[in-house]
Amino acid sequence: MERGGRWMRVIVIDDEKAMHLIMGKMLRKLPGIELAGCFADTASASRYIQEHEVHVAFVDISMPQESGMQFAERMAAQRPELHVIFVTSHKGYALDAFELSALDYIVKPVSLERVEKSIKRAKAIYHFHETASAASTPPPVHIFALGGFEVRTAAGSVKWKSRKSAELFAYLLMLRGRMVSRARLVAEVFGEMPSKNAETYLNTSIYQLRKALEPHGIKSVIQSNADGYGLDLHDAIIDYVEFEARLKQIDTMDNVNMEWCLETEKLYVGDLFGDKGYIWALNDASRLSALHAALVKKLASALIEQRKEDLAIGLLAKQHARNELDEETVILLMGAYAAKKELSSCERLYRSYEKVLRQELNIDPSQELKALYAELLLSN
The missing domain is CATH 3.40.50.2300 (Response regulator)
Known part of the structure; x- marks a missing residue:
């Protein structure tokens, strides 16, 4: 041999x-x-x-x-x-x-x-x-869709020819490996346009997409047949795919795998496609956001148990900034502050949350949170 x-x-x-x-x-x-x-x-x-x-x-x-x-x-x-x-x-x-x-x-x-x-x-x-x-071998493709949208190869970042060509690539990315009919693409990506114009814009966007990918040697990833288009990217490194795959590996959190779990959390740098506002991506964006929130809470609970309150506070503070109305995050963050004897931080957080609830929803904190706050004040 x-x-x-x-x-x-x-x-x-x-x-x-x-x-x-x-x-x-x-x-x-x-x-x-x-x-x-x-x-x-x-x-x-x-x-x-x-x-x-x-x-x-x-x-x-x-x-x-x-x-x-x-x-x-x-x-x-x-x-x-x-x-x-x-x-x-x-x-x-x-x-x-x-x-x-x-x-x-x-x-x-x-x-x-x-x-x-x-x-x-x-x-x-x-x-x-x-x-x-x-x-x-084809050049490696790295796709960053969390917190924004970027496709990068050894030649640099793909320069999109138009906003719609970028959105079309993003849509095909979510359905990679499958052929998507022209009718579905017209409805989902170009739905705000008159039907006749939408068909023309689809053709133009496919052309622009291939031209944008050509300098990177990946023009061929855009597949086509008589009915529609698809994206063949089975070798690409995609951040949200890697994030979900790593989540599935996490059964428990302890001193052995805590660093690996924290690295997994860092992959989530923002919501799917950032501020692009793709309506068709809202369900997936919400799902990934919920998965990340659950990971943060699980991580924070484990870190508090390990007496690593500073790390827990850092994670929870970022999560609270993402969703100020999430009571579970507030409860955990108050618990972390209390563990560090930071009574003033605990009180500021509670008052801030109370104010947001009244302004946004015209309601008071739950009885559970009120009782926890009173208990923390008494114990400190």
Whole structure:
């Protein structure tokens, strides 16, 4: 087998689809790596391995039907040249894994640095060289849709030819991988225009979109057929997609994964598409905002328990600025101030919240909040 100067072919086997996305994005950031496929079970992965060259498999241990351990044992007999790297939520299998000659053992949540370390081990064994031409793969695409909207490649940010061409790309982004009919695009993106003008503007915007993407080498991501258009961006790194994928990995919050959880929160730099005001995106924007708010509250509660009130206050203060009417955030923030014996801050927050409620909704704080405020005053 000639190995020098070639791409290392890697697969991921995990029954959690979120891990396919997470591992895929990490592996695509590493030079000389070709992600050959992601599989939800060992049976489909085995069929692929029998028909294709695969050098490394990242394998979850807890799998339906056949476990990752059983798969590794079977591969050791059938394909001894395949190196297995276990990726699991459980630390207790490490000894058994290395008895099966596993190349490495990674405990979730997974970090890019840890995956890169495993890949370096594999490259050392296979003697792969990172000499593959960058022209052999499409340029990486980074899309930032939280807090604004930017599409960036190695050539810089995409310069939109018009406001509507940017909105059209954003709409197709939300439905990436699917073809969208012209009728739907006209109704959703150009609905404020007369039907005849809308059709013309759709054609013009598609043309402008392709012209804007051409200098970045990604003109071909705009797909078309007789009925409509689509966006083929399966390799792109999209901030809101990464945010949701990381959320699905968070089961508990403790000292072990707190830094990783805080990094996840930082991904949410603002609402979906920022101040663009795309009406068709309101439901997704609200959903992501609610997910972020829930994450902040969960993080703050864990930080207060760990006596890290300053971190909790920073998170809650930003969340309170986003939504001044959210009583749960106010309760947590008052609790954090009280834990630090900052009575004046606690009182200012309560009075401010009381004022906002009366101005905006013409109501008073709940009895629960009033009782908490009185209790905090007495205890301090």
